[in-house]
Amino acid sequence: MLKYETALLIVCRTINPFVTFDLLIDDKTPKPDVEKIKIGDLFFNLSEQDKRFGHHVVDDILRNLVDACLDEGFNVVLGKGNLVKGDYPTIRALAKALRTGSTPAE
Amino acid sequence: MRRCTAVKTFISLSCLVCFALTLCAAPFQPRATFSLEHRKARPPQHVIQLEFLDAEGEPVEAVIRLGEGTPLEPQSYELRARTDGSDSAVPVTVHATGVEQGYASRLIFRVDPAHIFSTTNQYVLHVRAGTLFLKEGGQTVSFNTGRDFDVALDNDRLALDQTFAYPKSVQNKLELLGGTGGGNASFRYARRFDEVRARNWLNAELNLKGDFNFLSENKEKYFNSLVGELKLFTPFRWNFPGTPANQRQARARFSEWDVHARVDSDQTFENADKVIGTSLGTYLKDPISRWLSSYHILNGFSKADEASVSPLLVVGYDYVSELKSDDDGDSVDKLDTHAGNHRARAILVWSWPLGRNVDIGFLGINRRIDADLLLELQGIYDFRVDEFLDQSRVSLNFSPRTASNLRIVYSLSWERGKAAPTFNDVHALLAGLKLNF
Numbered sequence: 001m002l003k004y005e006t007a008l009l010i011v012c013r014t015i016n017p018f019v020t021f022d023l024l025i026d027d028k029t030p031k032p033d034v035e036k037i038k039i040g041d042l043f044f045n046l047s048e049q050d051k052r053f054g055h056h057v058v059d060d061i062l063r064n065l066v067d068a069c070l071d072e073g074f075n076v077v078l079g080k081g082n083l084v085k086g087d088y089p090t091i092r093a094l095a096k097a098l099r100t101g102s103t104p105a106e
Numbered sequence: 107m108r109r110c111t112a113v114k115t116f117i118s119l120s121c122l123v124c125f126a127l128t129l130c131a132a133p134f135q136p137r138a139t140f141s142l143e144h145r146k147a148r149p150p151q152h153v154i155q156l157e158f159l160d161a162e163g164e165p166v167e168a169v170i171r172l173g174e175g176t177p178l179e180p181q182s183y184e185l186r187a188r189t190d191g192s193d194s195a196v197p198v199t200v201h202a203t204g205v206e207q208g209y210a211s212r213l214i215f216r217v218d219p220a221h222i223f224s225t226t227n228q229y230v231l232h233v234r235a236g237t238l239f240l241k242e243g244g245q246t247v248s249f250n251t252g253r254d255f256d257v258a259l260d261n262d263r264l265a266l267d268q269t270f271a272y273p274k275s276v277q278n279k280l281e282l283l284g285g286t287g288g289g290n291a292s293f294r295y296a297r298r299f300d301e302v303r304a305r306n307w308l309n310a311e312l313n314l315k316g317d318f319n320f321l322s323e324n325k326e327k328y329f330n331s332l333v334g335e336l337k338l339f340t341p342f343r344w345n346f347p348g349t350p351a352n353q354r355q356a357r358a359r360f361s362e363w364d365v366h367a368r369v370d371s372d373q374t375f376e377n378a379d380k381v382i383g384t385s386l387g388t389y390l391k392d393p394i395s396r397w398l399s400s401y402h403i404l405n406g407f408s409k410a411d412e413a414s415v416s417p418l419l420v421v422g423y424d425y426v427s428e429l430k431s432d433d434d435g436d437s438v439d440k441l442d443t444h445a446g447n448h449r450a451r452a453i454l455v456w457s458w459p460l461g462r463n464v465d466i467g468f469l470g471i472n473r474r475i476d477a478d479l480l481l482e483l484q485g486i487y488d489f490r491v492d493e494f495l496d497q498s499r500v501s502l503n504f505s506p507r508t509a510s511n512l513r514i515v516y517s518l519s520w521e522r523g524k525a526a527p528t529f530n531d532v533h534a535l536l537a538g539l540k541l542n543f
Contacts, residue, residue: 001204001206013355013356013358015413016355016358017343017358017359017360017389017391018389018415019413019414019416020395020399020400020414020415020416021396021399021400022356022391023413024355025356026353026356027352027354037411037413038411038412038413039413040412041412041476042412042414042415045415045457046415047266049415052455053387053420054311054313054337054364055341055362056298056309056339057362057389059269060341060360060362066150069144070144076143076144077153077155077214078142079139079140079141079142079263079267080266080267080270081139081141081260081262081263081265081266081267082139082263084266085139085260085262085263087139087165088164088165089162089163089164090164092164093165096164096167099167100165100167100211100212101141101155101203103203
């Protein structure tokens with residue numbers, strides 16, 4: 001299984017460009033208390049802007065999350081629907097989802 | 107005989123009620139959703155996941171006991187696909203993920219890769235009695251001894267996953283607004299063709315969108331705009347020059363660049379322009395929006411605990427030439443494009459979160475709402491006619507707190523400015539609702 005700290009870093013790096021707050025101190029250090037930040041509506045709102053302007057941000061986020069897990073040597077279960085429908089209401093929940101949905105790549 | 111049937115029905119209903127009460131009393135609630143399984147060098151595959159949520163709605167880690175019950179037996183489950191007049195079983199295999207000390211966090215159900223899920227079906231995961239034992243308060247307890255249970259799956263997630271997993275996908279949106287000039291409508295339709303699906307560096311997309319009044323005689327009172335567009339696009343992340351090596355990911359920015367060919371028309375197809383251009387959309391991280399979104403003013407300036415979306419800035423260049431003109435004296439504001447015009451344009455969009463879970467009982471409404479102020483400012487400069495055109499929308503959006511999958515937003519909007527191709531001056535105050543599907 002992916003380590004929780006690694007999963008948290010992957011989530012923060014991936015969504016940081018799209019949120020008003022800074023989630024990271026540097027490339028390897030998330031800000032304190034970042035896990036409690038709610039992201040239940042974030043992907044829905046980004047998805048609405050994607051539709052409005054023909055962008056593909058949510059796809060890019062999912063692709064980055066998945067690629068980061070694959071680069072760490074893990075397969076992962078995570079859907080675009082899980083993100084947009086707010087299945088993971090906080091950064092902590094999404095990081096846990098990456099962790100518990102990961103299996104070592106064969 | 108009839109009495110016996112009635113007794114059986116009563117017993118069945120009693121069992122159902124008892125089981126429902128048992129589930130309600132259980133500390134964890136089961137949730138089954140469509141998802142995607144990603145493996146290296148393979149396209150993503152649709153799977154179904156079963157997980158258990160705590161009181162906060164977050165999935166519980168290491169909760170399903172693998173050594174008791176039959177959680178990894180495919181016979182313990184039945185995935186039913188129901189549609190009008192038919193009910194069929196989809197064979198599944200089951201795997202555990204997030205396993206720690208004999209407890210799994212999730213069960214993943216794979217189907218034959220050749221199987222195609224359809225959003226016209228209603229899928230239900232049926233779990234047989236005695237299958238699941240959960241960790242509760244340090245002990246292992248049965249979740250469904252003597253009780254089968256069903257968990258329905260939501261097709262919205264399946265549809266969203268399909269837009270990612272398959273190269274061709276559709277995203278639709280319809281908004282209906284009543285106000286100045288009667289009934290107005292906005293629609294969006296997109297069809298995407300991913301040429302390089304795995305890396306997504308070059309893609310194509312067909313877009314149709316419109317803002318118009320239902321009555322053509324009132325067309326001057328709204329934006330009166332229909333757009334058909336084909337574009338090539340690539341999303342990418344970048345850094346400002348001089349970003350320290352240990353801050354590259356922490357300070358990365360996201361942009362999406364596209365090249366597009368478009369036709370802009372009015373709703374009666376009397377005026378139309380063809381457009382070839384390019385645009386660059388970038389999510390900003392600026393101190394003003396960061397500070398404003400740090401507090402929810404409708405919650406008494408309480409510290410915000412949610413990540414709100416950064417402002418989006420789109421800048422672009424278009425070469426515009428005339429396809430059709432009605433030469434109507436009414437269209438005095440229409441820009442002459444018969445010789446070909448060069449235009450620069452910019453759009454700034456930001457949704458400012460004003461309040462969350464706001465009590466509006468003082469209005470006699472017994473619902474809590476989320477409130478956002480949506481700002482959309484657009485400017486176009488036409489070099490040939492040396493004219494600046496602007497278009498602004500300011501919307502106050504109220505979203506009732508609901509568990510429903512259908513998101514309804516009540517909207518009060520003020521919209522002004524000019525839209526291609528007629529560029530008639532528009533001032534509209536609109537109230538209505540937006541449905542997203």
